[in-house]
Amino acid sequence: MVEPWPAGKKLAGRFSRAGEGTWGGMGVVYRATDDSHAGRAVAVKFLWPRDSEAALRGYRAPTSRELRRFDRECEMHRRFGGQGVPAFVHADLSPPRPYLVTEYVDGEDLHAFLTRNRPTLSAAACVVVPLLEVLGRVHGAGVVHRDVKPANVLLARRDGVVYLTDFGIALPQDPTATRYTNGRTPGTIGYMAPEIHRGERNPGPEADLYGVACIAFQMVTGRLVFEAGHSDYDLARLHCEERPPLLSDDIPTLPSGIVDITDRMLAKSPTDRPPLELALEIWRPLLPSPGDPAPRPGFDPDPTLPHRAAHTTAAPPAAASPASVRRPRVHRRPVGGPTRSALRNLCAEAEIEVERGEPGAAVDELTAMLVRAEQCLPGAVREVQGARLIVARAQLLRGETAAAGRTYRDVARRLADAQAGTETGELRVRAQLGAVQVMAAEGSPVQAVADDWRELTEGLTFWPGPGPSHQIMELCREVGVEVEELALDARPGEVSPGLPETIHKLLARLNSQLDEPRRN
Template sequence: MQIGHVLAGKFKITGGPRSGGMGSVYRAQDLTSSQVVAVKFLMRTPWDPATGHQGVRPGPNDLKRFEREREIHERLGGHGVPRLVDYDFACGKPYLVTEFIEGKDLRDFLATHRPTLTAATSIAVQVLRILVRVHAAGVIHRDVKPHNIILAADGTVHLVDFGIALPTDPQATRHTEGRTPGSIGYKAPEIILGERNPGPSADVYGVGCTLFRLITGQPVFVMSDPDHLIERHHCETPAPRLDAIVEGLPTDLVGIVAQMLDKDPAARPSAAEAESALRPWLPGPGTPAPHPHLTPDPTLPFRSGAVDQARMAPAAFNGRRPVVRRTSATALSRSALRALTTRTEAELAEDGPGPHALQLSQCLPDAQNYWGKHDPDVLRARLLCADGSRLAGDWPGAGARYRAVARDLPGAIPGTAAHLMELEARLGAAECLVPEDDDAEGALIAWERIILDVSALLPEVPGRLLQRCREVGQELAEWGHATTTEELLKRLPDM
């Protein structure tokens, strides 16, 4: 990707690339809004001159993790997490576009600044407040470190690169293979030891390592050691106490950081508990600016009164994510949503994804937040967005959308509209198994169950669903299952 290239006719590349976890990140300008954005591609370096390695084509797990990252930005964007702007494919490679945070990452900040105690606390508290929200939504970042913490020009903190983020649900697919994820020097002991289902406390450990670096100017363990020795120290050696390196620190502060760095995840405070414990060392309105001056200055939001500590204190999470009722002028009316889905359905049937499909995809998050993801009109829109992704060749995105709809419609009464949409979602998910995982056998088994369910509902089955059943059957026949699919298709009426 060259500087000046215009991606998808609307994103002009203006800078980069730089490494961004699973891919490469470019700075760009959105030509439709003049907004500066970050464009992240899922790709591997084609050639490494140091090793001569020719690179590896992204596999199914890479694609699924990238899709999960997109979903996290779409769902959690704002309040310290970059918002999703767009998502598509270019030259066969998926990319996502998020808002660009103008500022400096904490690694570069530390190369030129030694923050005061109030500045260090201001950074850690803001990161912990982001994590409270992220954890409440069922997500673990797994790579909290200075390079992934951005200080914006106004002093606010943003957490970026959710490329290896993980759901807290232990039943969710991990999409992780090979070496344990995370970064040397900030990785929690349980992750180093191969724990497949680390909890939110793993992120708290990363914040503890970062805060230790902010206060002392050095990592928890010497970074000149080989990587395997550093990881061994994080697993076996008690972390040094802050007051062993910096004199005169408050005993309570030393204690909370020690707890955050405990080897036992259960002994660490939650993000909310750590945030609350660190508040006494935050600056308040009227507090003098740090000396020497910091650029950006993370104390500014607290000193200026822009941040009300009580208002920003994370609310207790009751286990249920509230539905946000949006009343913005851009929100669709129900009649407008239905009209848009009708136009999108016709567009997909005639020409494939176009402007209506794009508009529906952009409006879907607002529609879900306003009416809820189980609303019949919203469910139809979700299925159409999945169809659009599939027809565009975005198999990971389509598969994830289909599976999400199927999960949200368990136990629907046979023959109802909800049940028919569940069957359609299951059918789409089955079709995506072949290009996603090269799993024709799994796709055949899933398709066979759907055919049996559909045949039991005849003749009350829409032609659209019958046609999709036949299309997927024809694809499976081409993948070597012609005999089985021909027999099962006899159960369906001729079109």
């Protein structure tokens, strides 16, 4: 259905056809030559929308919305071209057929690659890590890709470099940004985050992280997170409601860190997914090192090549050792990371900054240390999660409310099974109370904020032994005072009758308990 590019025809006097076209999204892409740059190869994408009525002729004139969407795609390549995104060369949005010219990546997409190859865990990391790095740069500029899937990941044949393509439905996170897609957010069902399936019109960066997790799961296990034999409706329902399988269900010998981070990236709620930086820190140790042997059997394209050949010439495929593929050296637990003593000392410094209301260098250093501490100190749950609560308090002080909320909720989830009356149980309650503070700061419904605080306060009444510590009771009272103010200021009908009085009675009980002899 692709109309031929007439022989010798040029665009803007410099681009001439050099290959057949292939369909991609709302357009068709040609390989062409840039005659003004020694005939270098470029990719030319025409905005060439199709619909059922135009199936016979394969083309209809783009709407004004489609033109604006294509203009945004061109702008994305201007901003992000290079470093894992095909570089912008030229664009012309004038009728009758607007087009975008980018660098040409000679290779194949990840979907085609996976039909012929089953990557090792190390090879999978060679795709996941650069993909996360590109998304980190895109997210840092306030943009969400919204369609992360194997077909939009290119592997260069010459050097194995990974590229993220097709920014046709990318959207700035700026709430004032105009959407140029109709109805529900488009995307590919098997890789779309649950919030997109549910109709979220402005998904955050966490949605892209979910797509990366789906890709990682497919590369490691050879199958989709949820199999595509279901109808589109059933597949969407599975992504929204069904707990995803663990990587270890298929491969029990996988490193626990990879199993855990992939599972967290597949969380149903975007607030439960880990920071992109943490995912990078856990996947990076699986990358091959310069001089490592090539995979055997070899790959074409070979995504391990940029990492194996960064400083030395890669070894030929025939020299590869099968054992090195089955048990990669990088599976070993990281060494040289932070110790418990170093973590405790830095926590003490960071807590002083937080108590002063001036989070600074110690907090920043603790935040960076925690990424490695979670890997290197798997038995130090109390110390690590306590440190994360210090960071969350600092985030609140800095006005980073969303980040604080993610941290509090993640700590509470990780400590969900902690017993009442234990130190880890108190950490869980601190995290839950912090989450209530975030809800209040974000303007959540007052009734929901009050219900969560009331449930936590009443639960402390039934703690075993001498009961909760003085510090927990003080924090509970501090949050309760905020909740009481919200309830008193609530509009008629916004909260249940008698809620302020209920909160007042609970605060009176807390005050009475705090007047009793302290348990430190």
